[in-house]
Amino acid sequence: MSDVPLSRRSFIGAAGAAVAGATLIPETAIAAPYIRRSRPASPVAVASANGIRGVARAIELMGSGTDTLDAAVEGVKIQELDPEDNSVGYGGLPNEEGVVQLDASCMHGPTKRAGAVACLEGIKTPSEIARLVLKYTNHIMLVGRDAQRFALSYGYQVEDLLTPSSREAWLRWRANRGANDDWLNVDGGQEPMGVRVTGTINLNCVNSAGDISSVTTTSGLSWKIPGRVGDSPIIGAGQYTDNDIGAAGSTGRGESNIMVCGGFLTVEFMRQGMHPKDACLATLKRVVEKTPPRLLRPDGRPNFGLNFYAVNKKGEYGGASFTGGRYAVADERGARLEDLAALYS
Ligand code: GLY
Secondary structure: OOOOOOOHHHHHHHHHHHHHOOOOOOHHHOOOOHHHHOOOOOOEEEEEHHHHHHHHHHHHHHHOOOOHHHHHHHHHHHHHOOOOOOOOOOOOOOOOOOOOOEEEEEEEOOOOEEEEEEEEOOOOOHHHHHHHHHHHOOOOEEEHHHHHHHHHHOOOOOOOOOOHHHHHHHHHHHHHOOOOOOOOOOOOOOOOOOOOOOOOEEEEEEOOOOOEEEEEEEOOOOOOOOOOOOOOOOEOOOEEEEOOOEEEEEEEOHHHHHOOOHHHHHHHHHHOOOOHHHHHHHHHHHHHHOOOHHHEOOOOOEOOOEEEEEEEOOOOEEEEEOOOOEEEEEEOOEEEEEEOEEOOO
């Protein structure tokens, strides 16, 4: 509370507002975390390592006044359209039937809005369709064939999302998946369920006004059961933004992230005052606590990969994984890869 006595005029004004049921407590009177009063000197973007070009694009756009959500979507679209990235959009590895099914979600901090699509087929840039859901509907998530019909209504066209190399990878996987099925094994195919891609790109950004947005987009787990939806399109799991606090998102084994609502949880840890890096580590600790024994190695560590990335309203950033790795950052010092903090040394 202010030490300055209320003048009669302001007192009457406040009393009148109370009677009218209007806002009683000005925002400034609520004890706010210090973080709320800060903002970065220049835009900051953080992403999974495959977002190195995306973070550069995002800060370039934010620097010239582009909205944070539009900057984030333009950043992740680079990967969605890249046939060489087999975890996102065009060229992403398909489900067990050879169909590419894409998931994406986004949040726009200033307007407190969210959008998502899941199991979307035939559209290269699901992040754009998630943004259309955010901008033009009263809903948050559209799925499957109806998400595709929604995209078509905005002029998108259905395209084959398999590239020659992702089709080849799937054909080899199908040929080798079982010793006793009717598909003859081929040389050079990977083990049936050996290395499965759980790639994805998550990108979170804050501009110099302190406005924040986040986007996550993926082709999901390779060779998944058709219809499987991972964490990426789940608001609060694959990504989350609170314009007062920051944004966070994830890549890796989606089911394990969904179990802890990791995007939301990381932002909540930042709300409690944690640095983004520590918030990511705290979320990973929670993941381990909630992991069933079948997904733990004999030494108690998870047998899967999961990363978190976060930025706060001040432009502080961080990322963490179980055993280290890299993530992408861009700010006034340019775009670069930095080390993820590791939960296990
Ligand atoms: N994190 C991506 C997925 O599990 O689908």
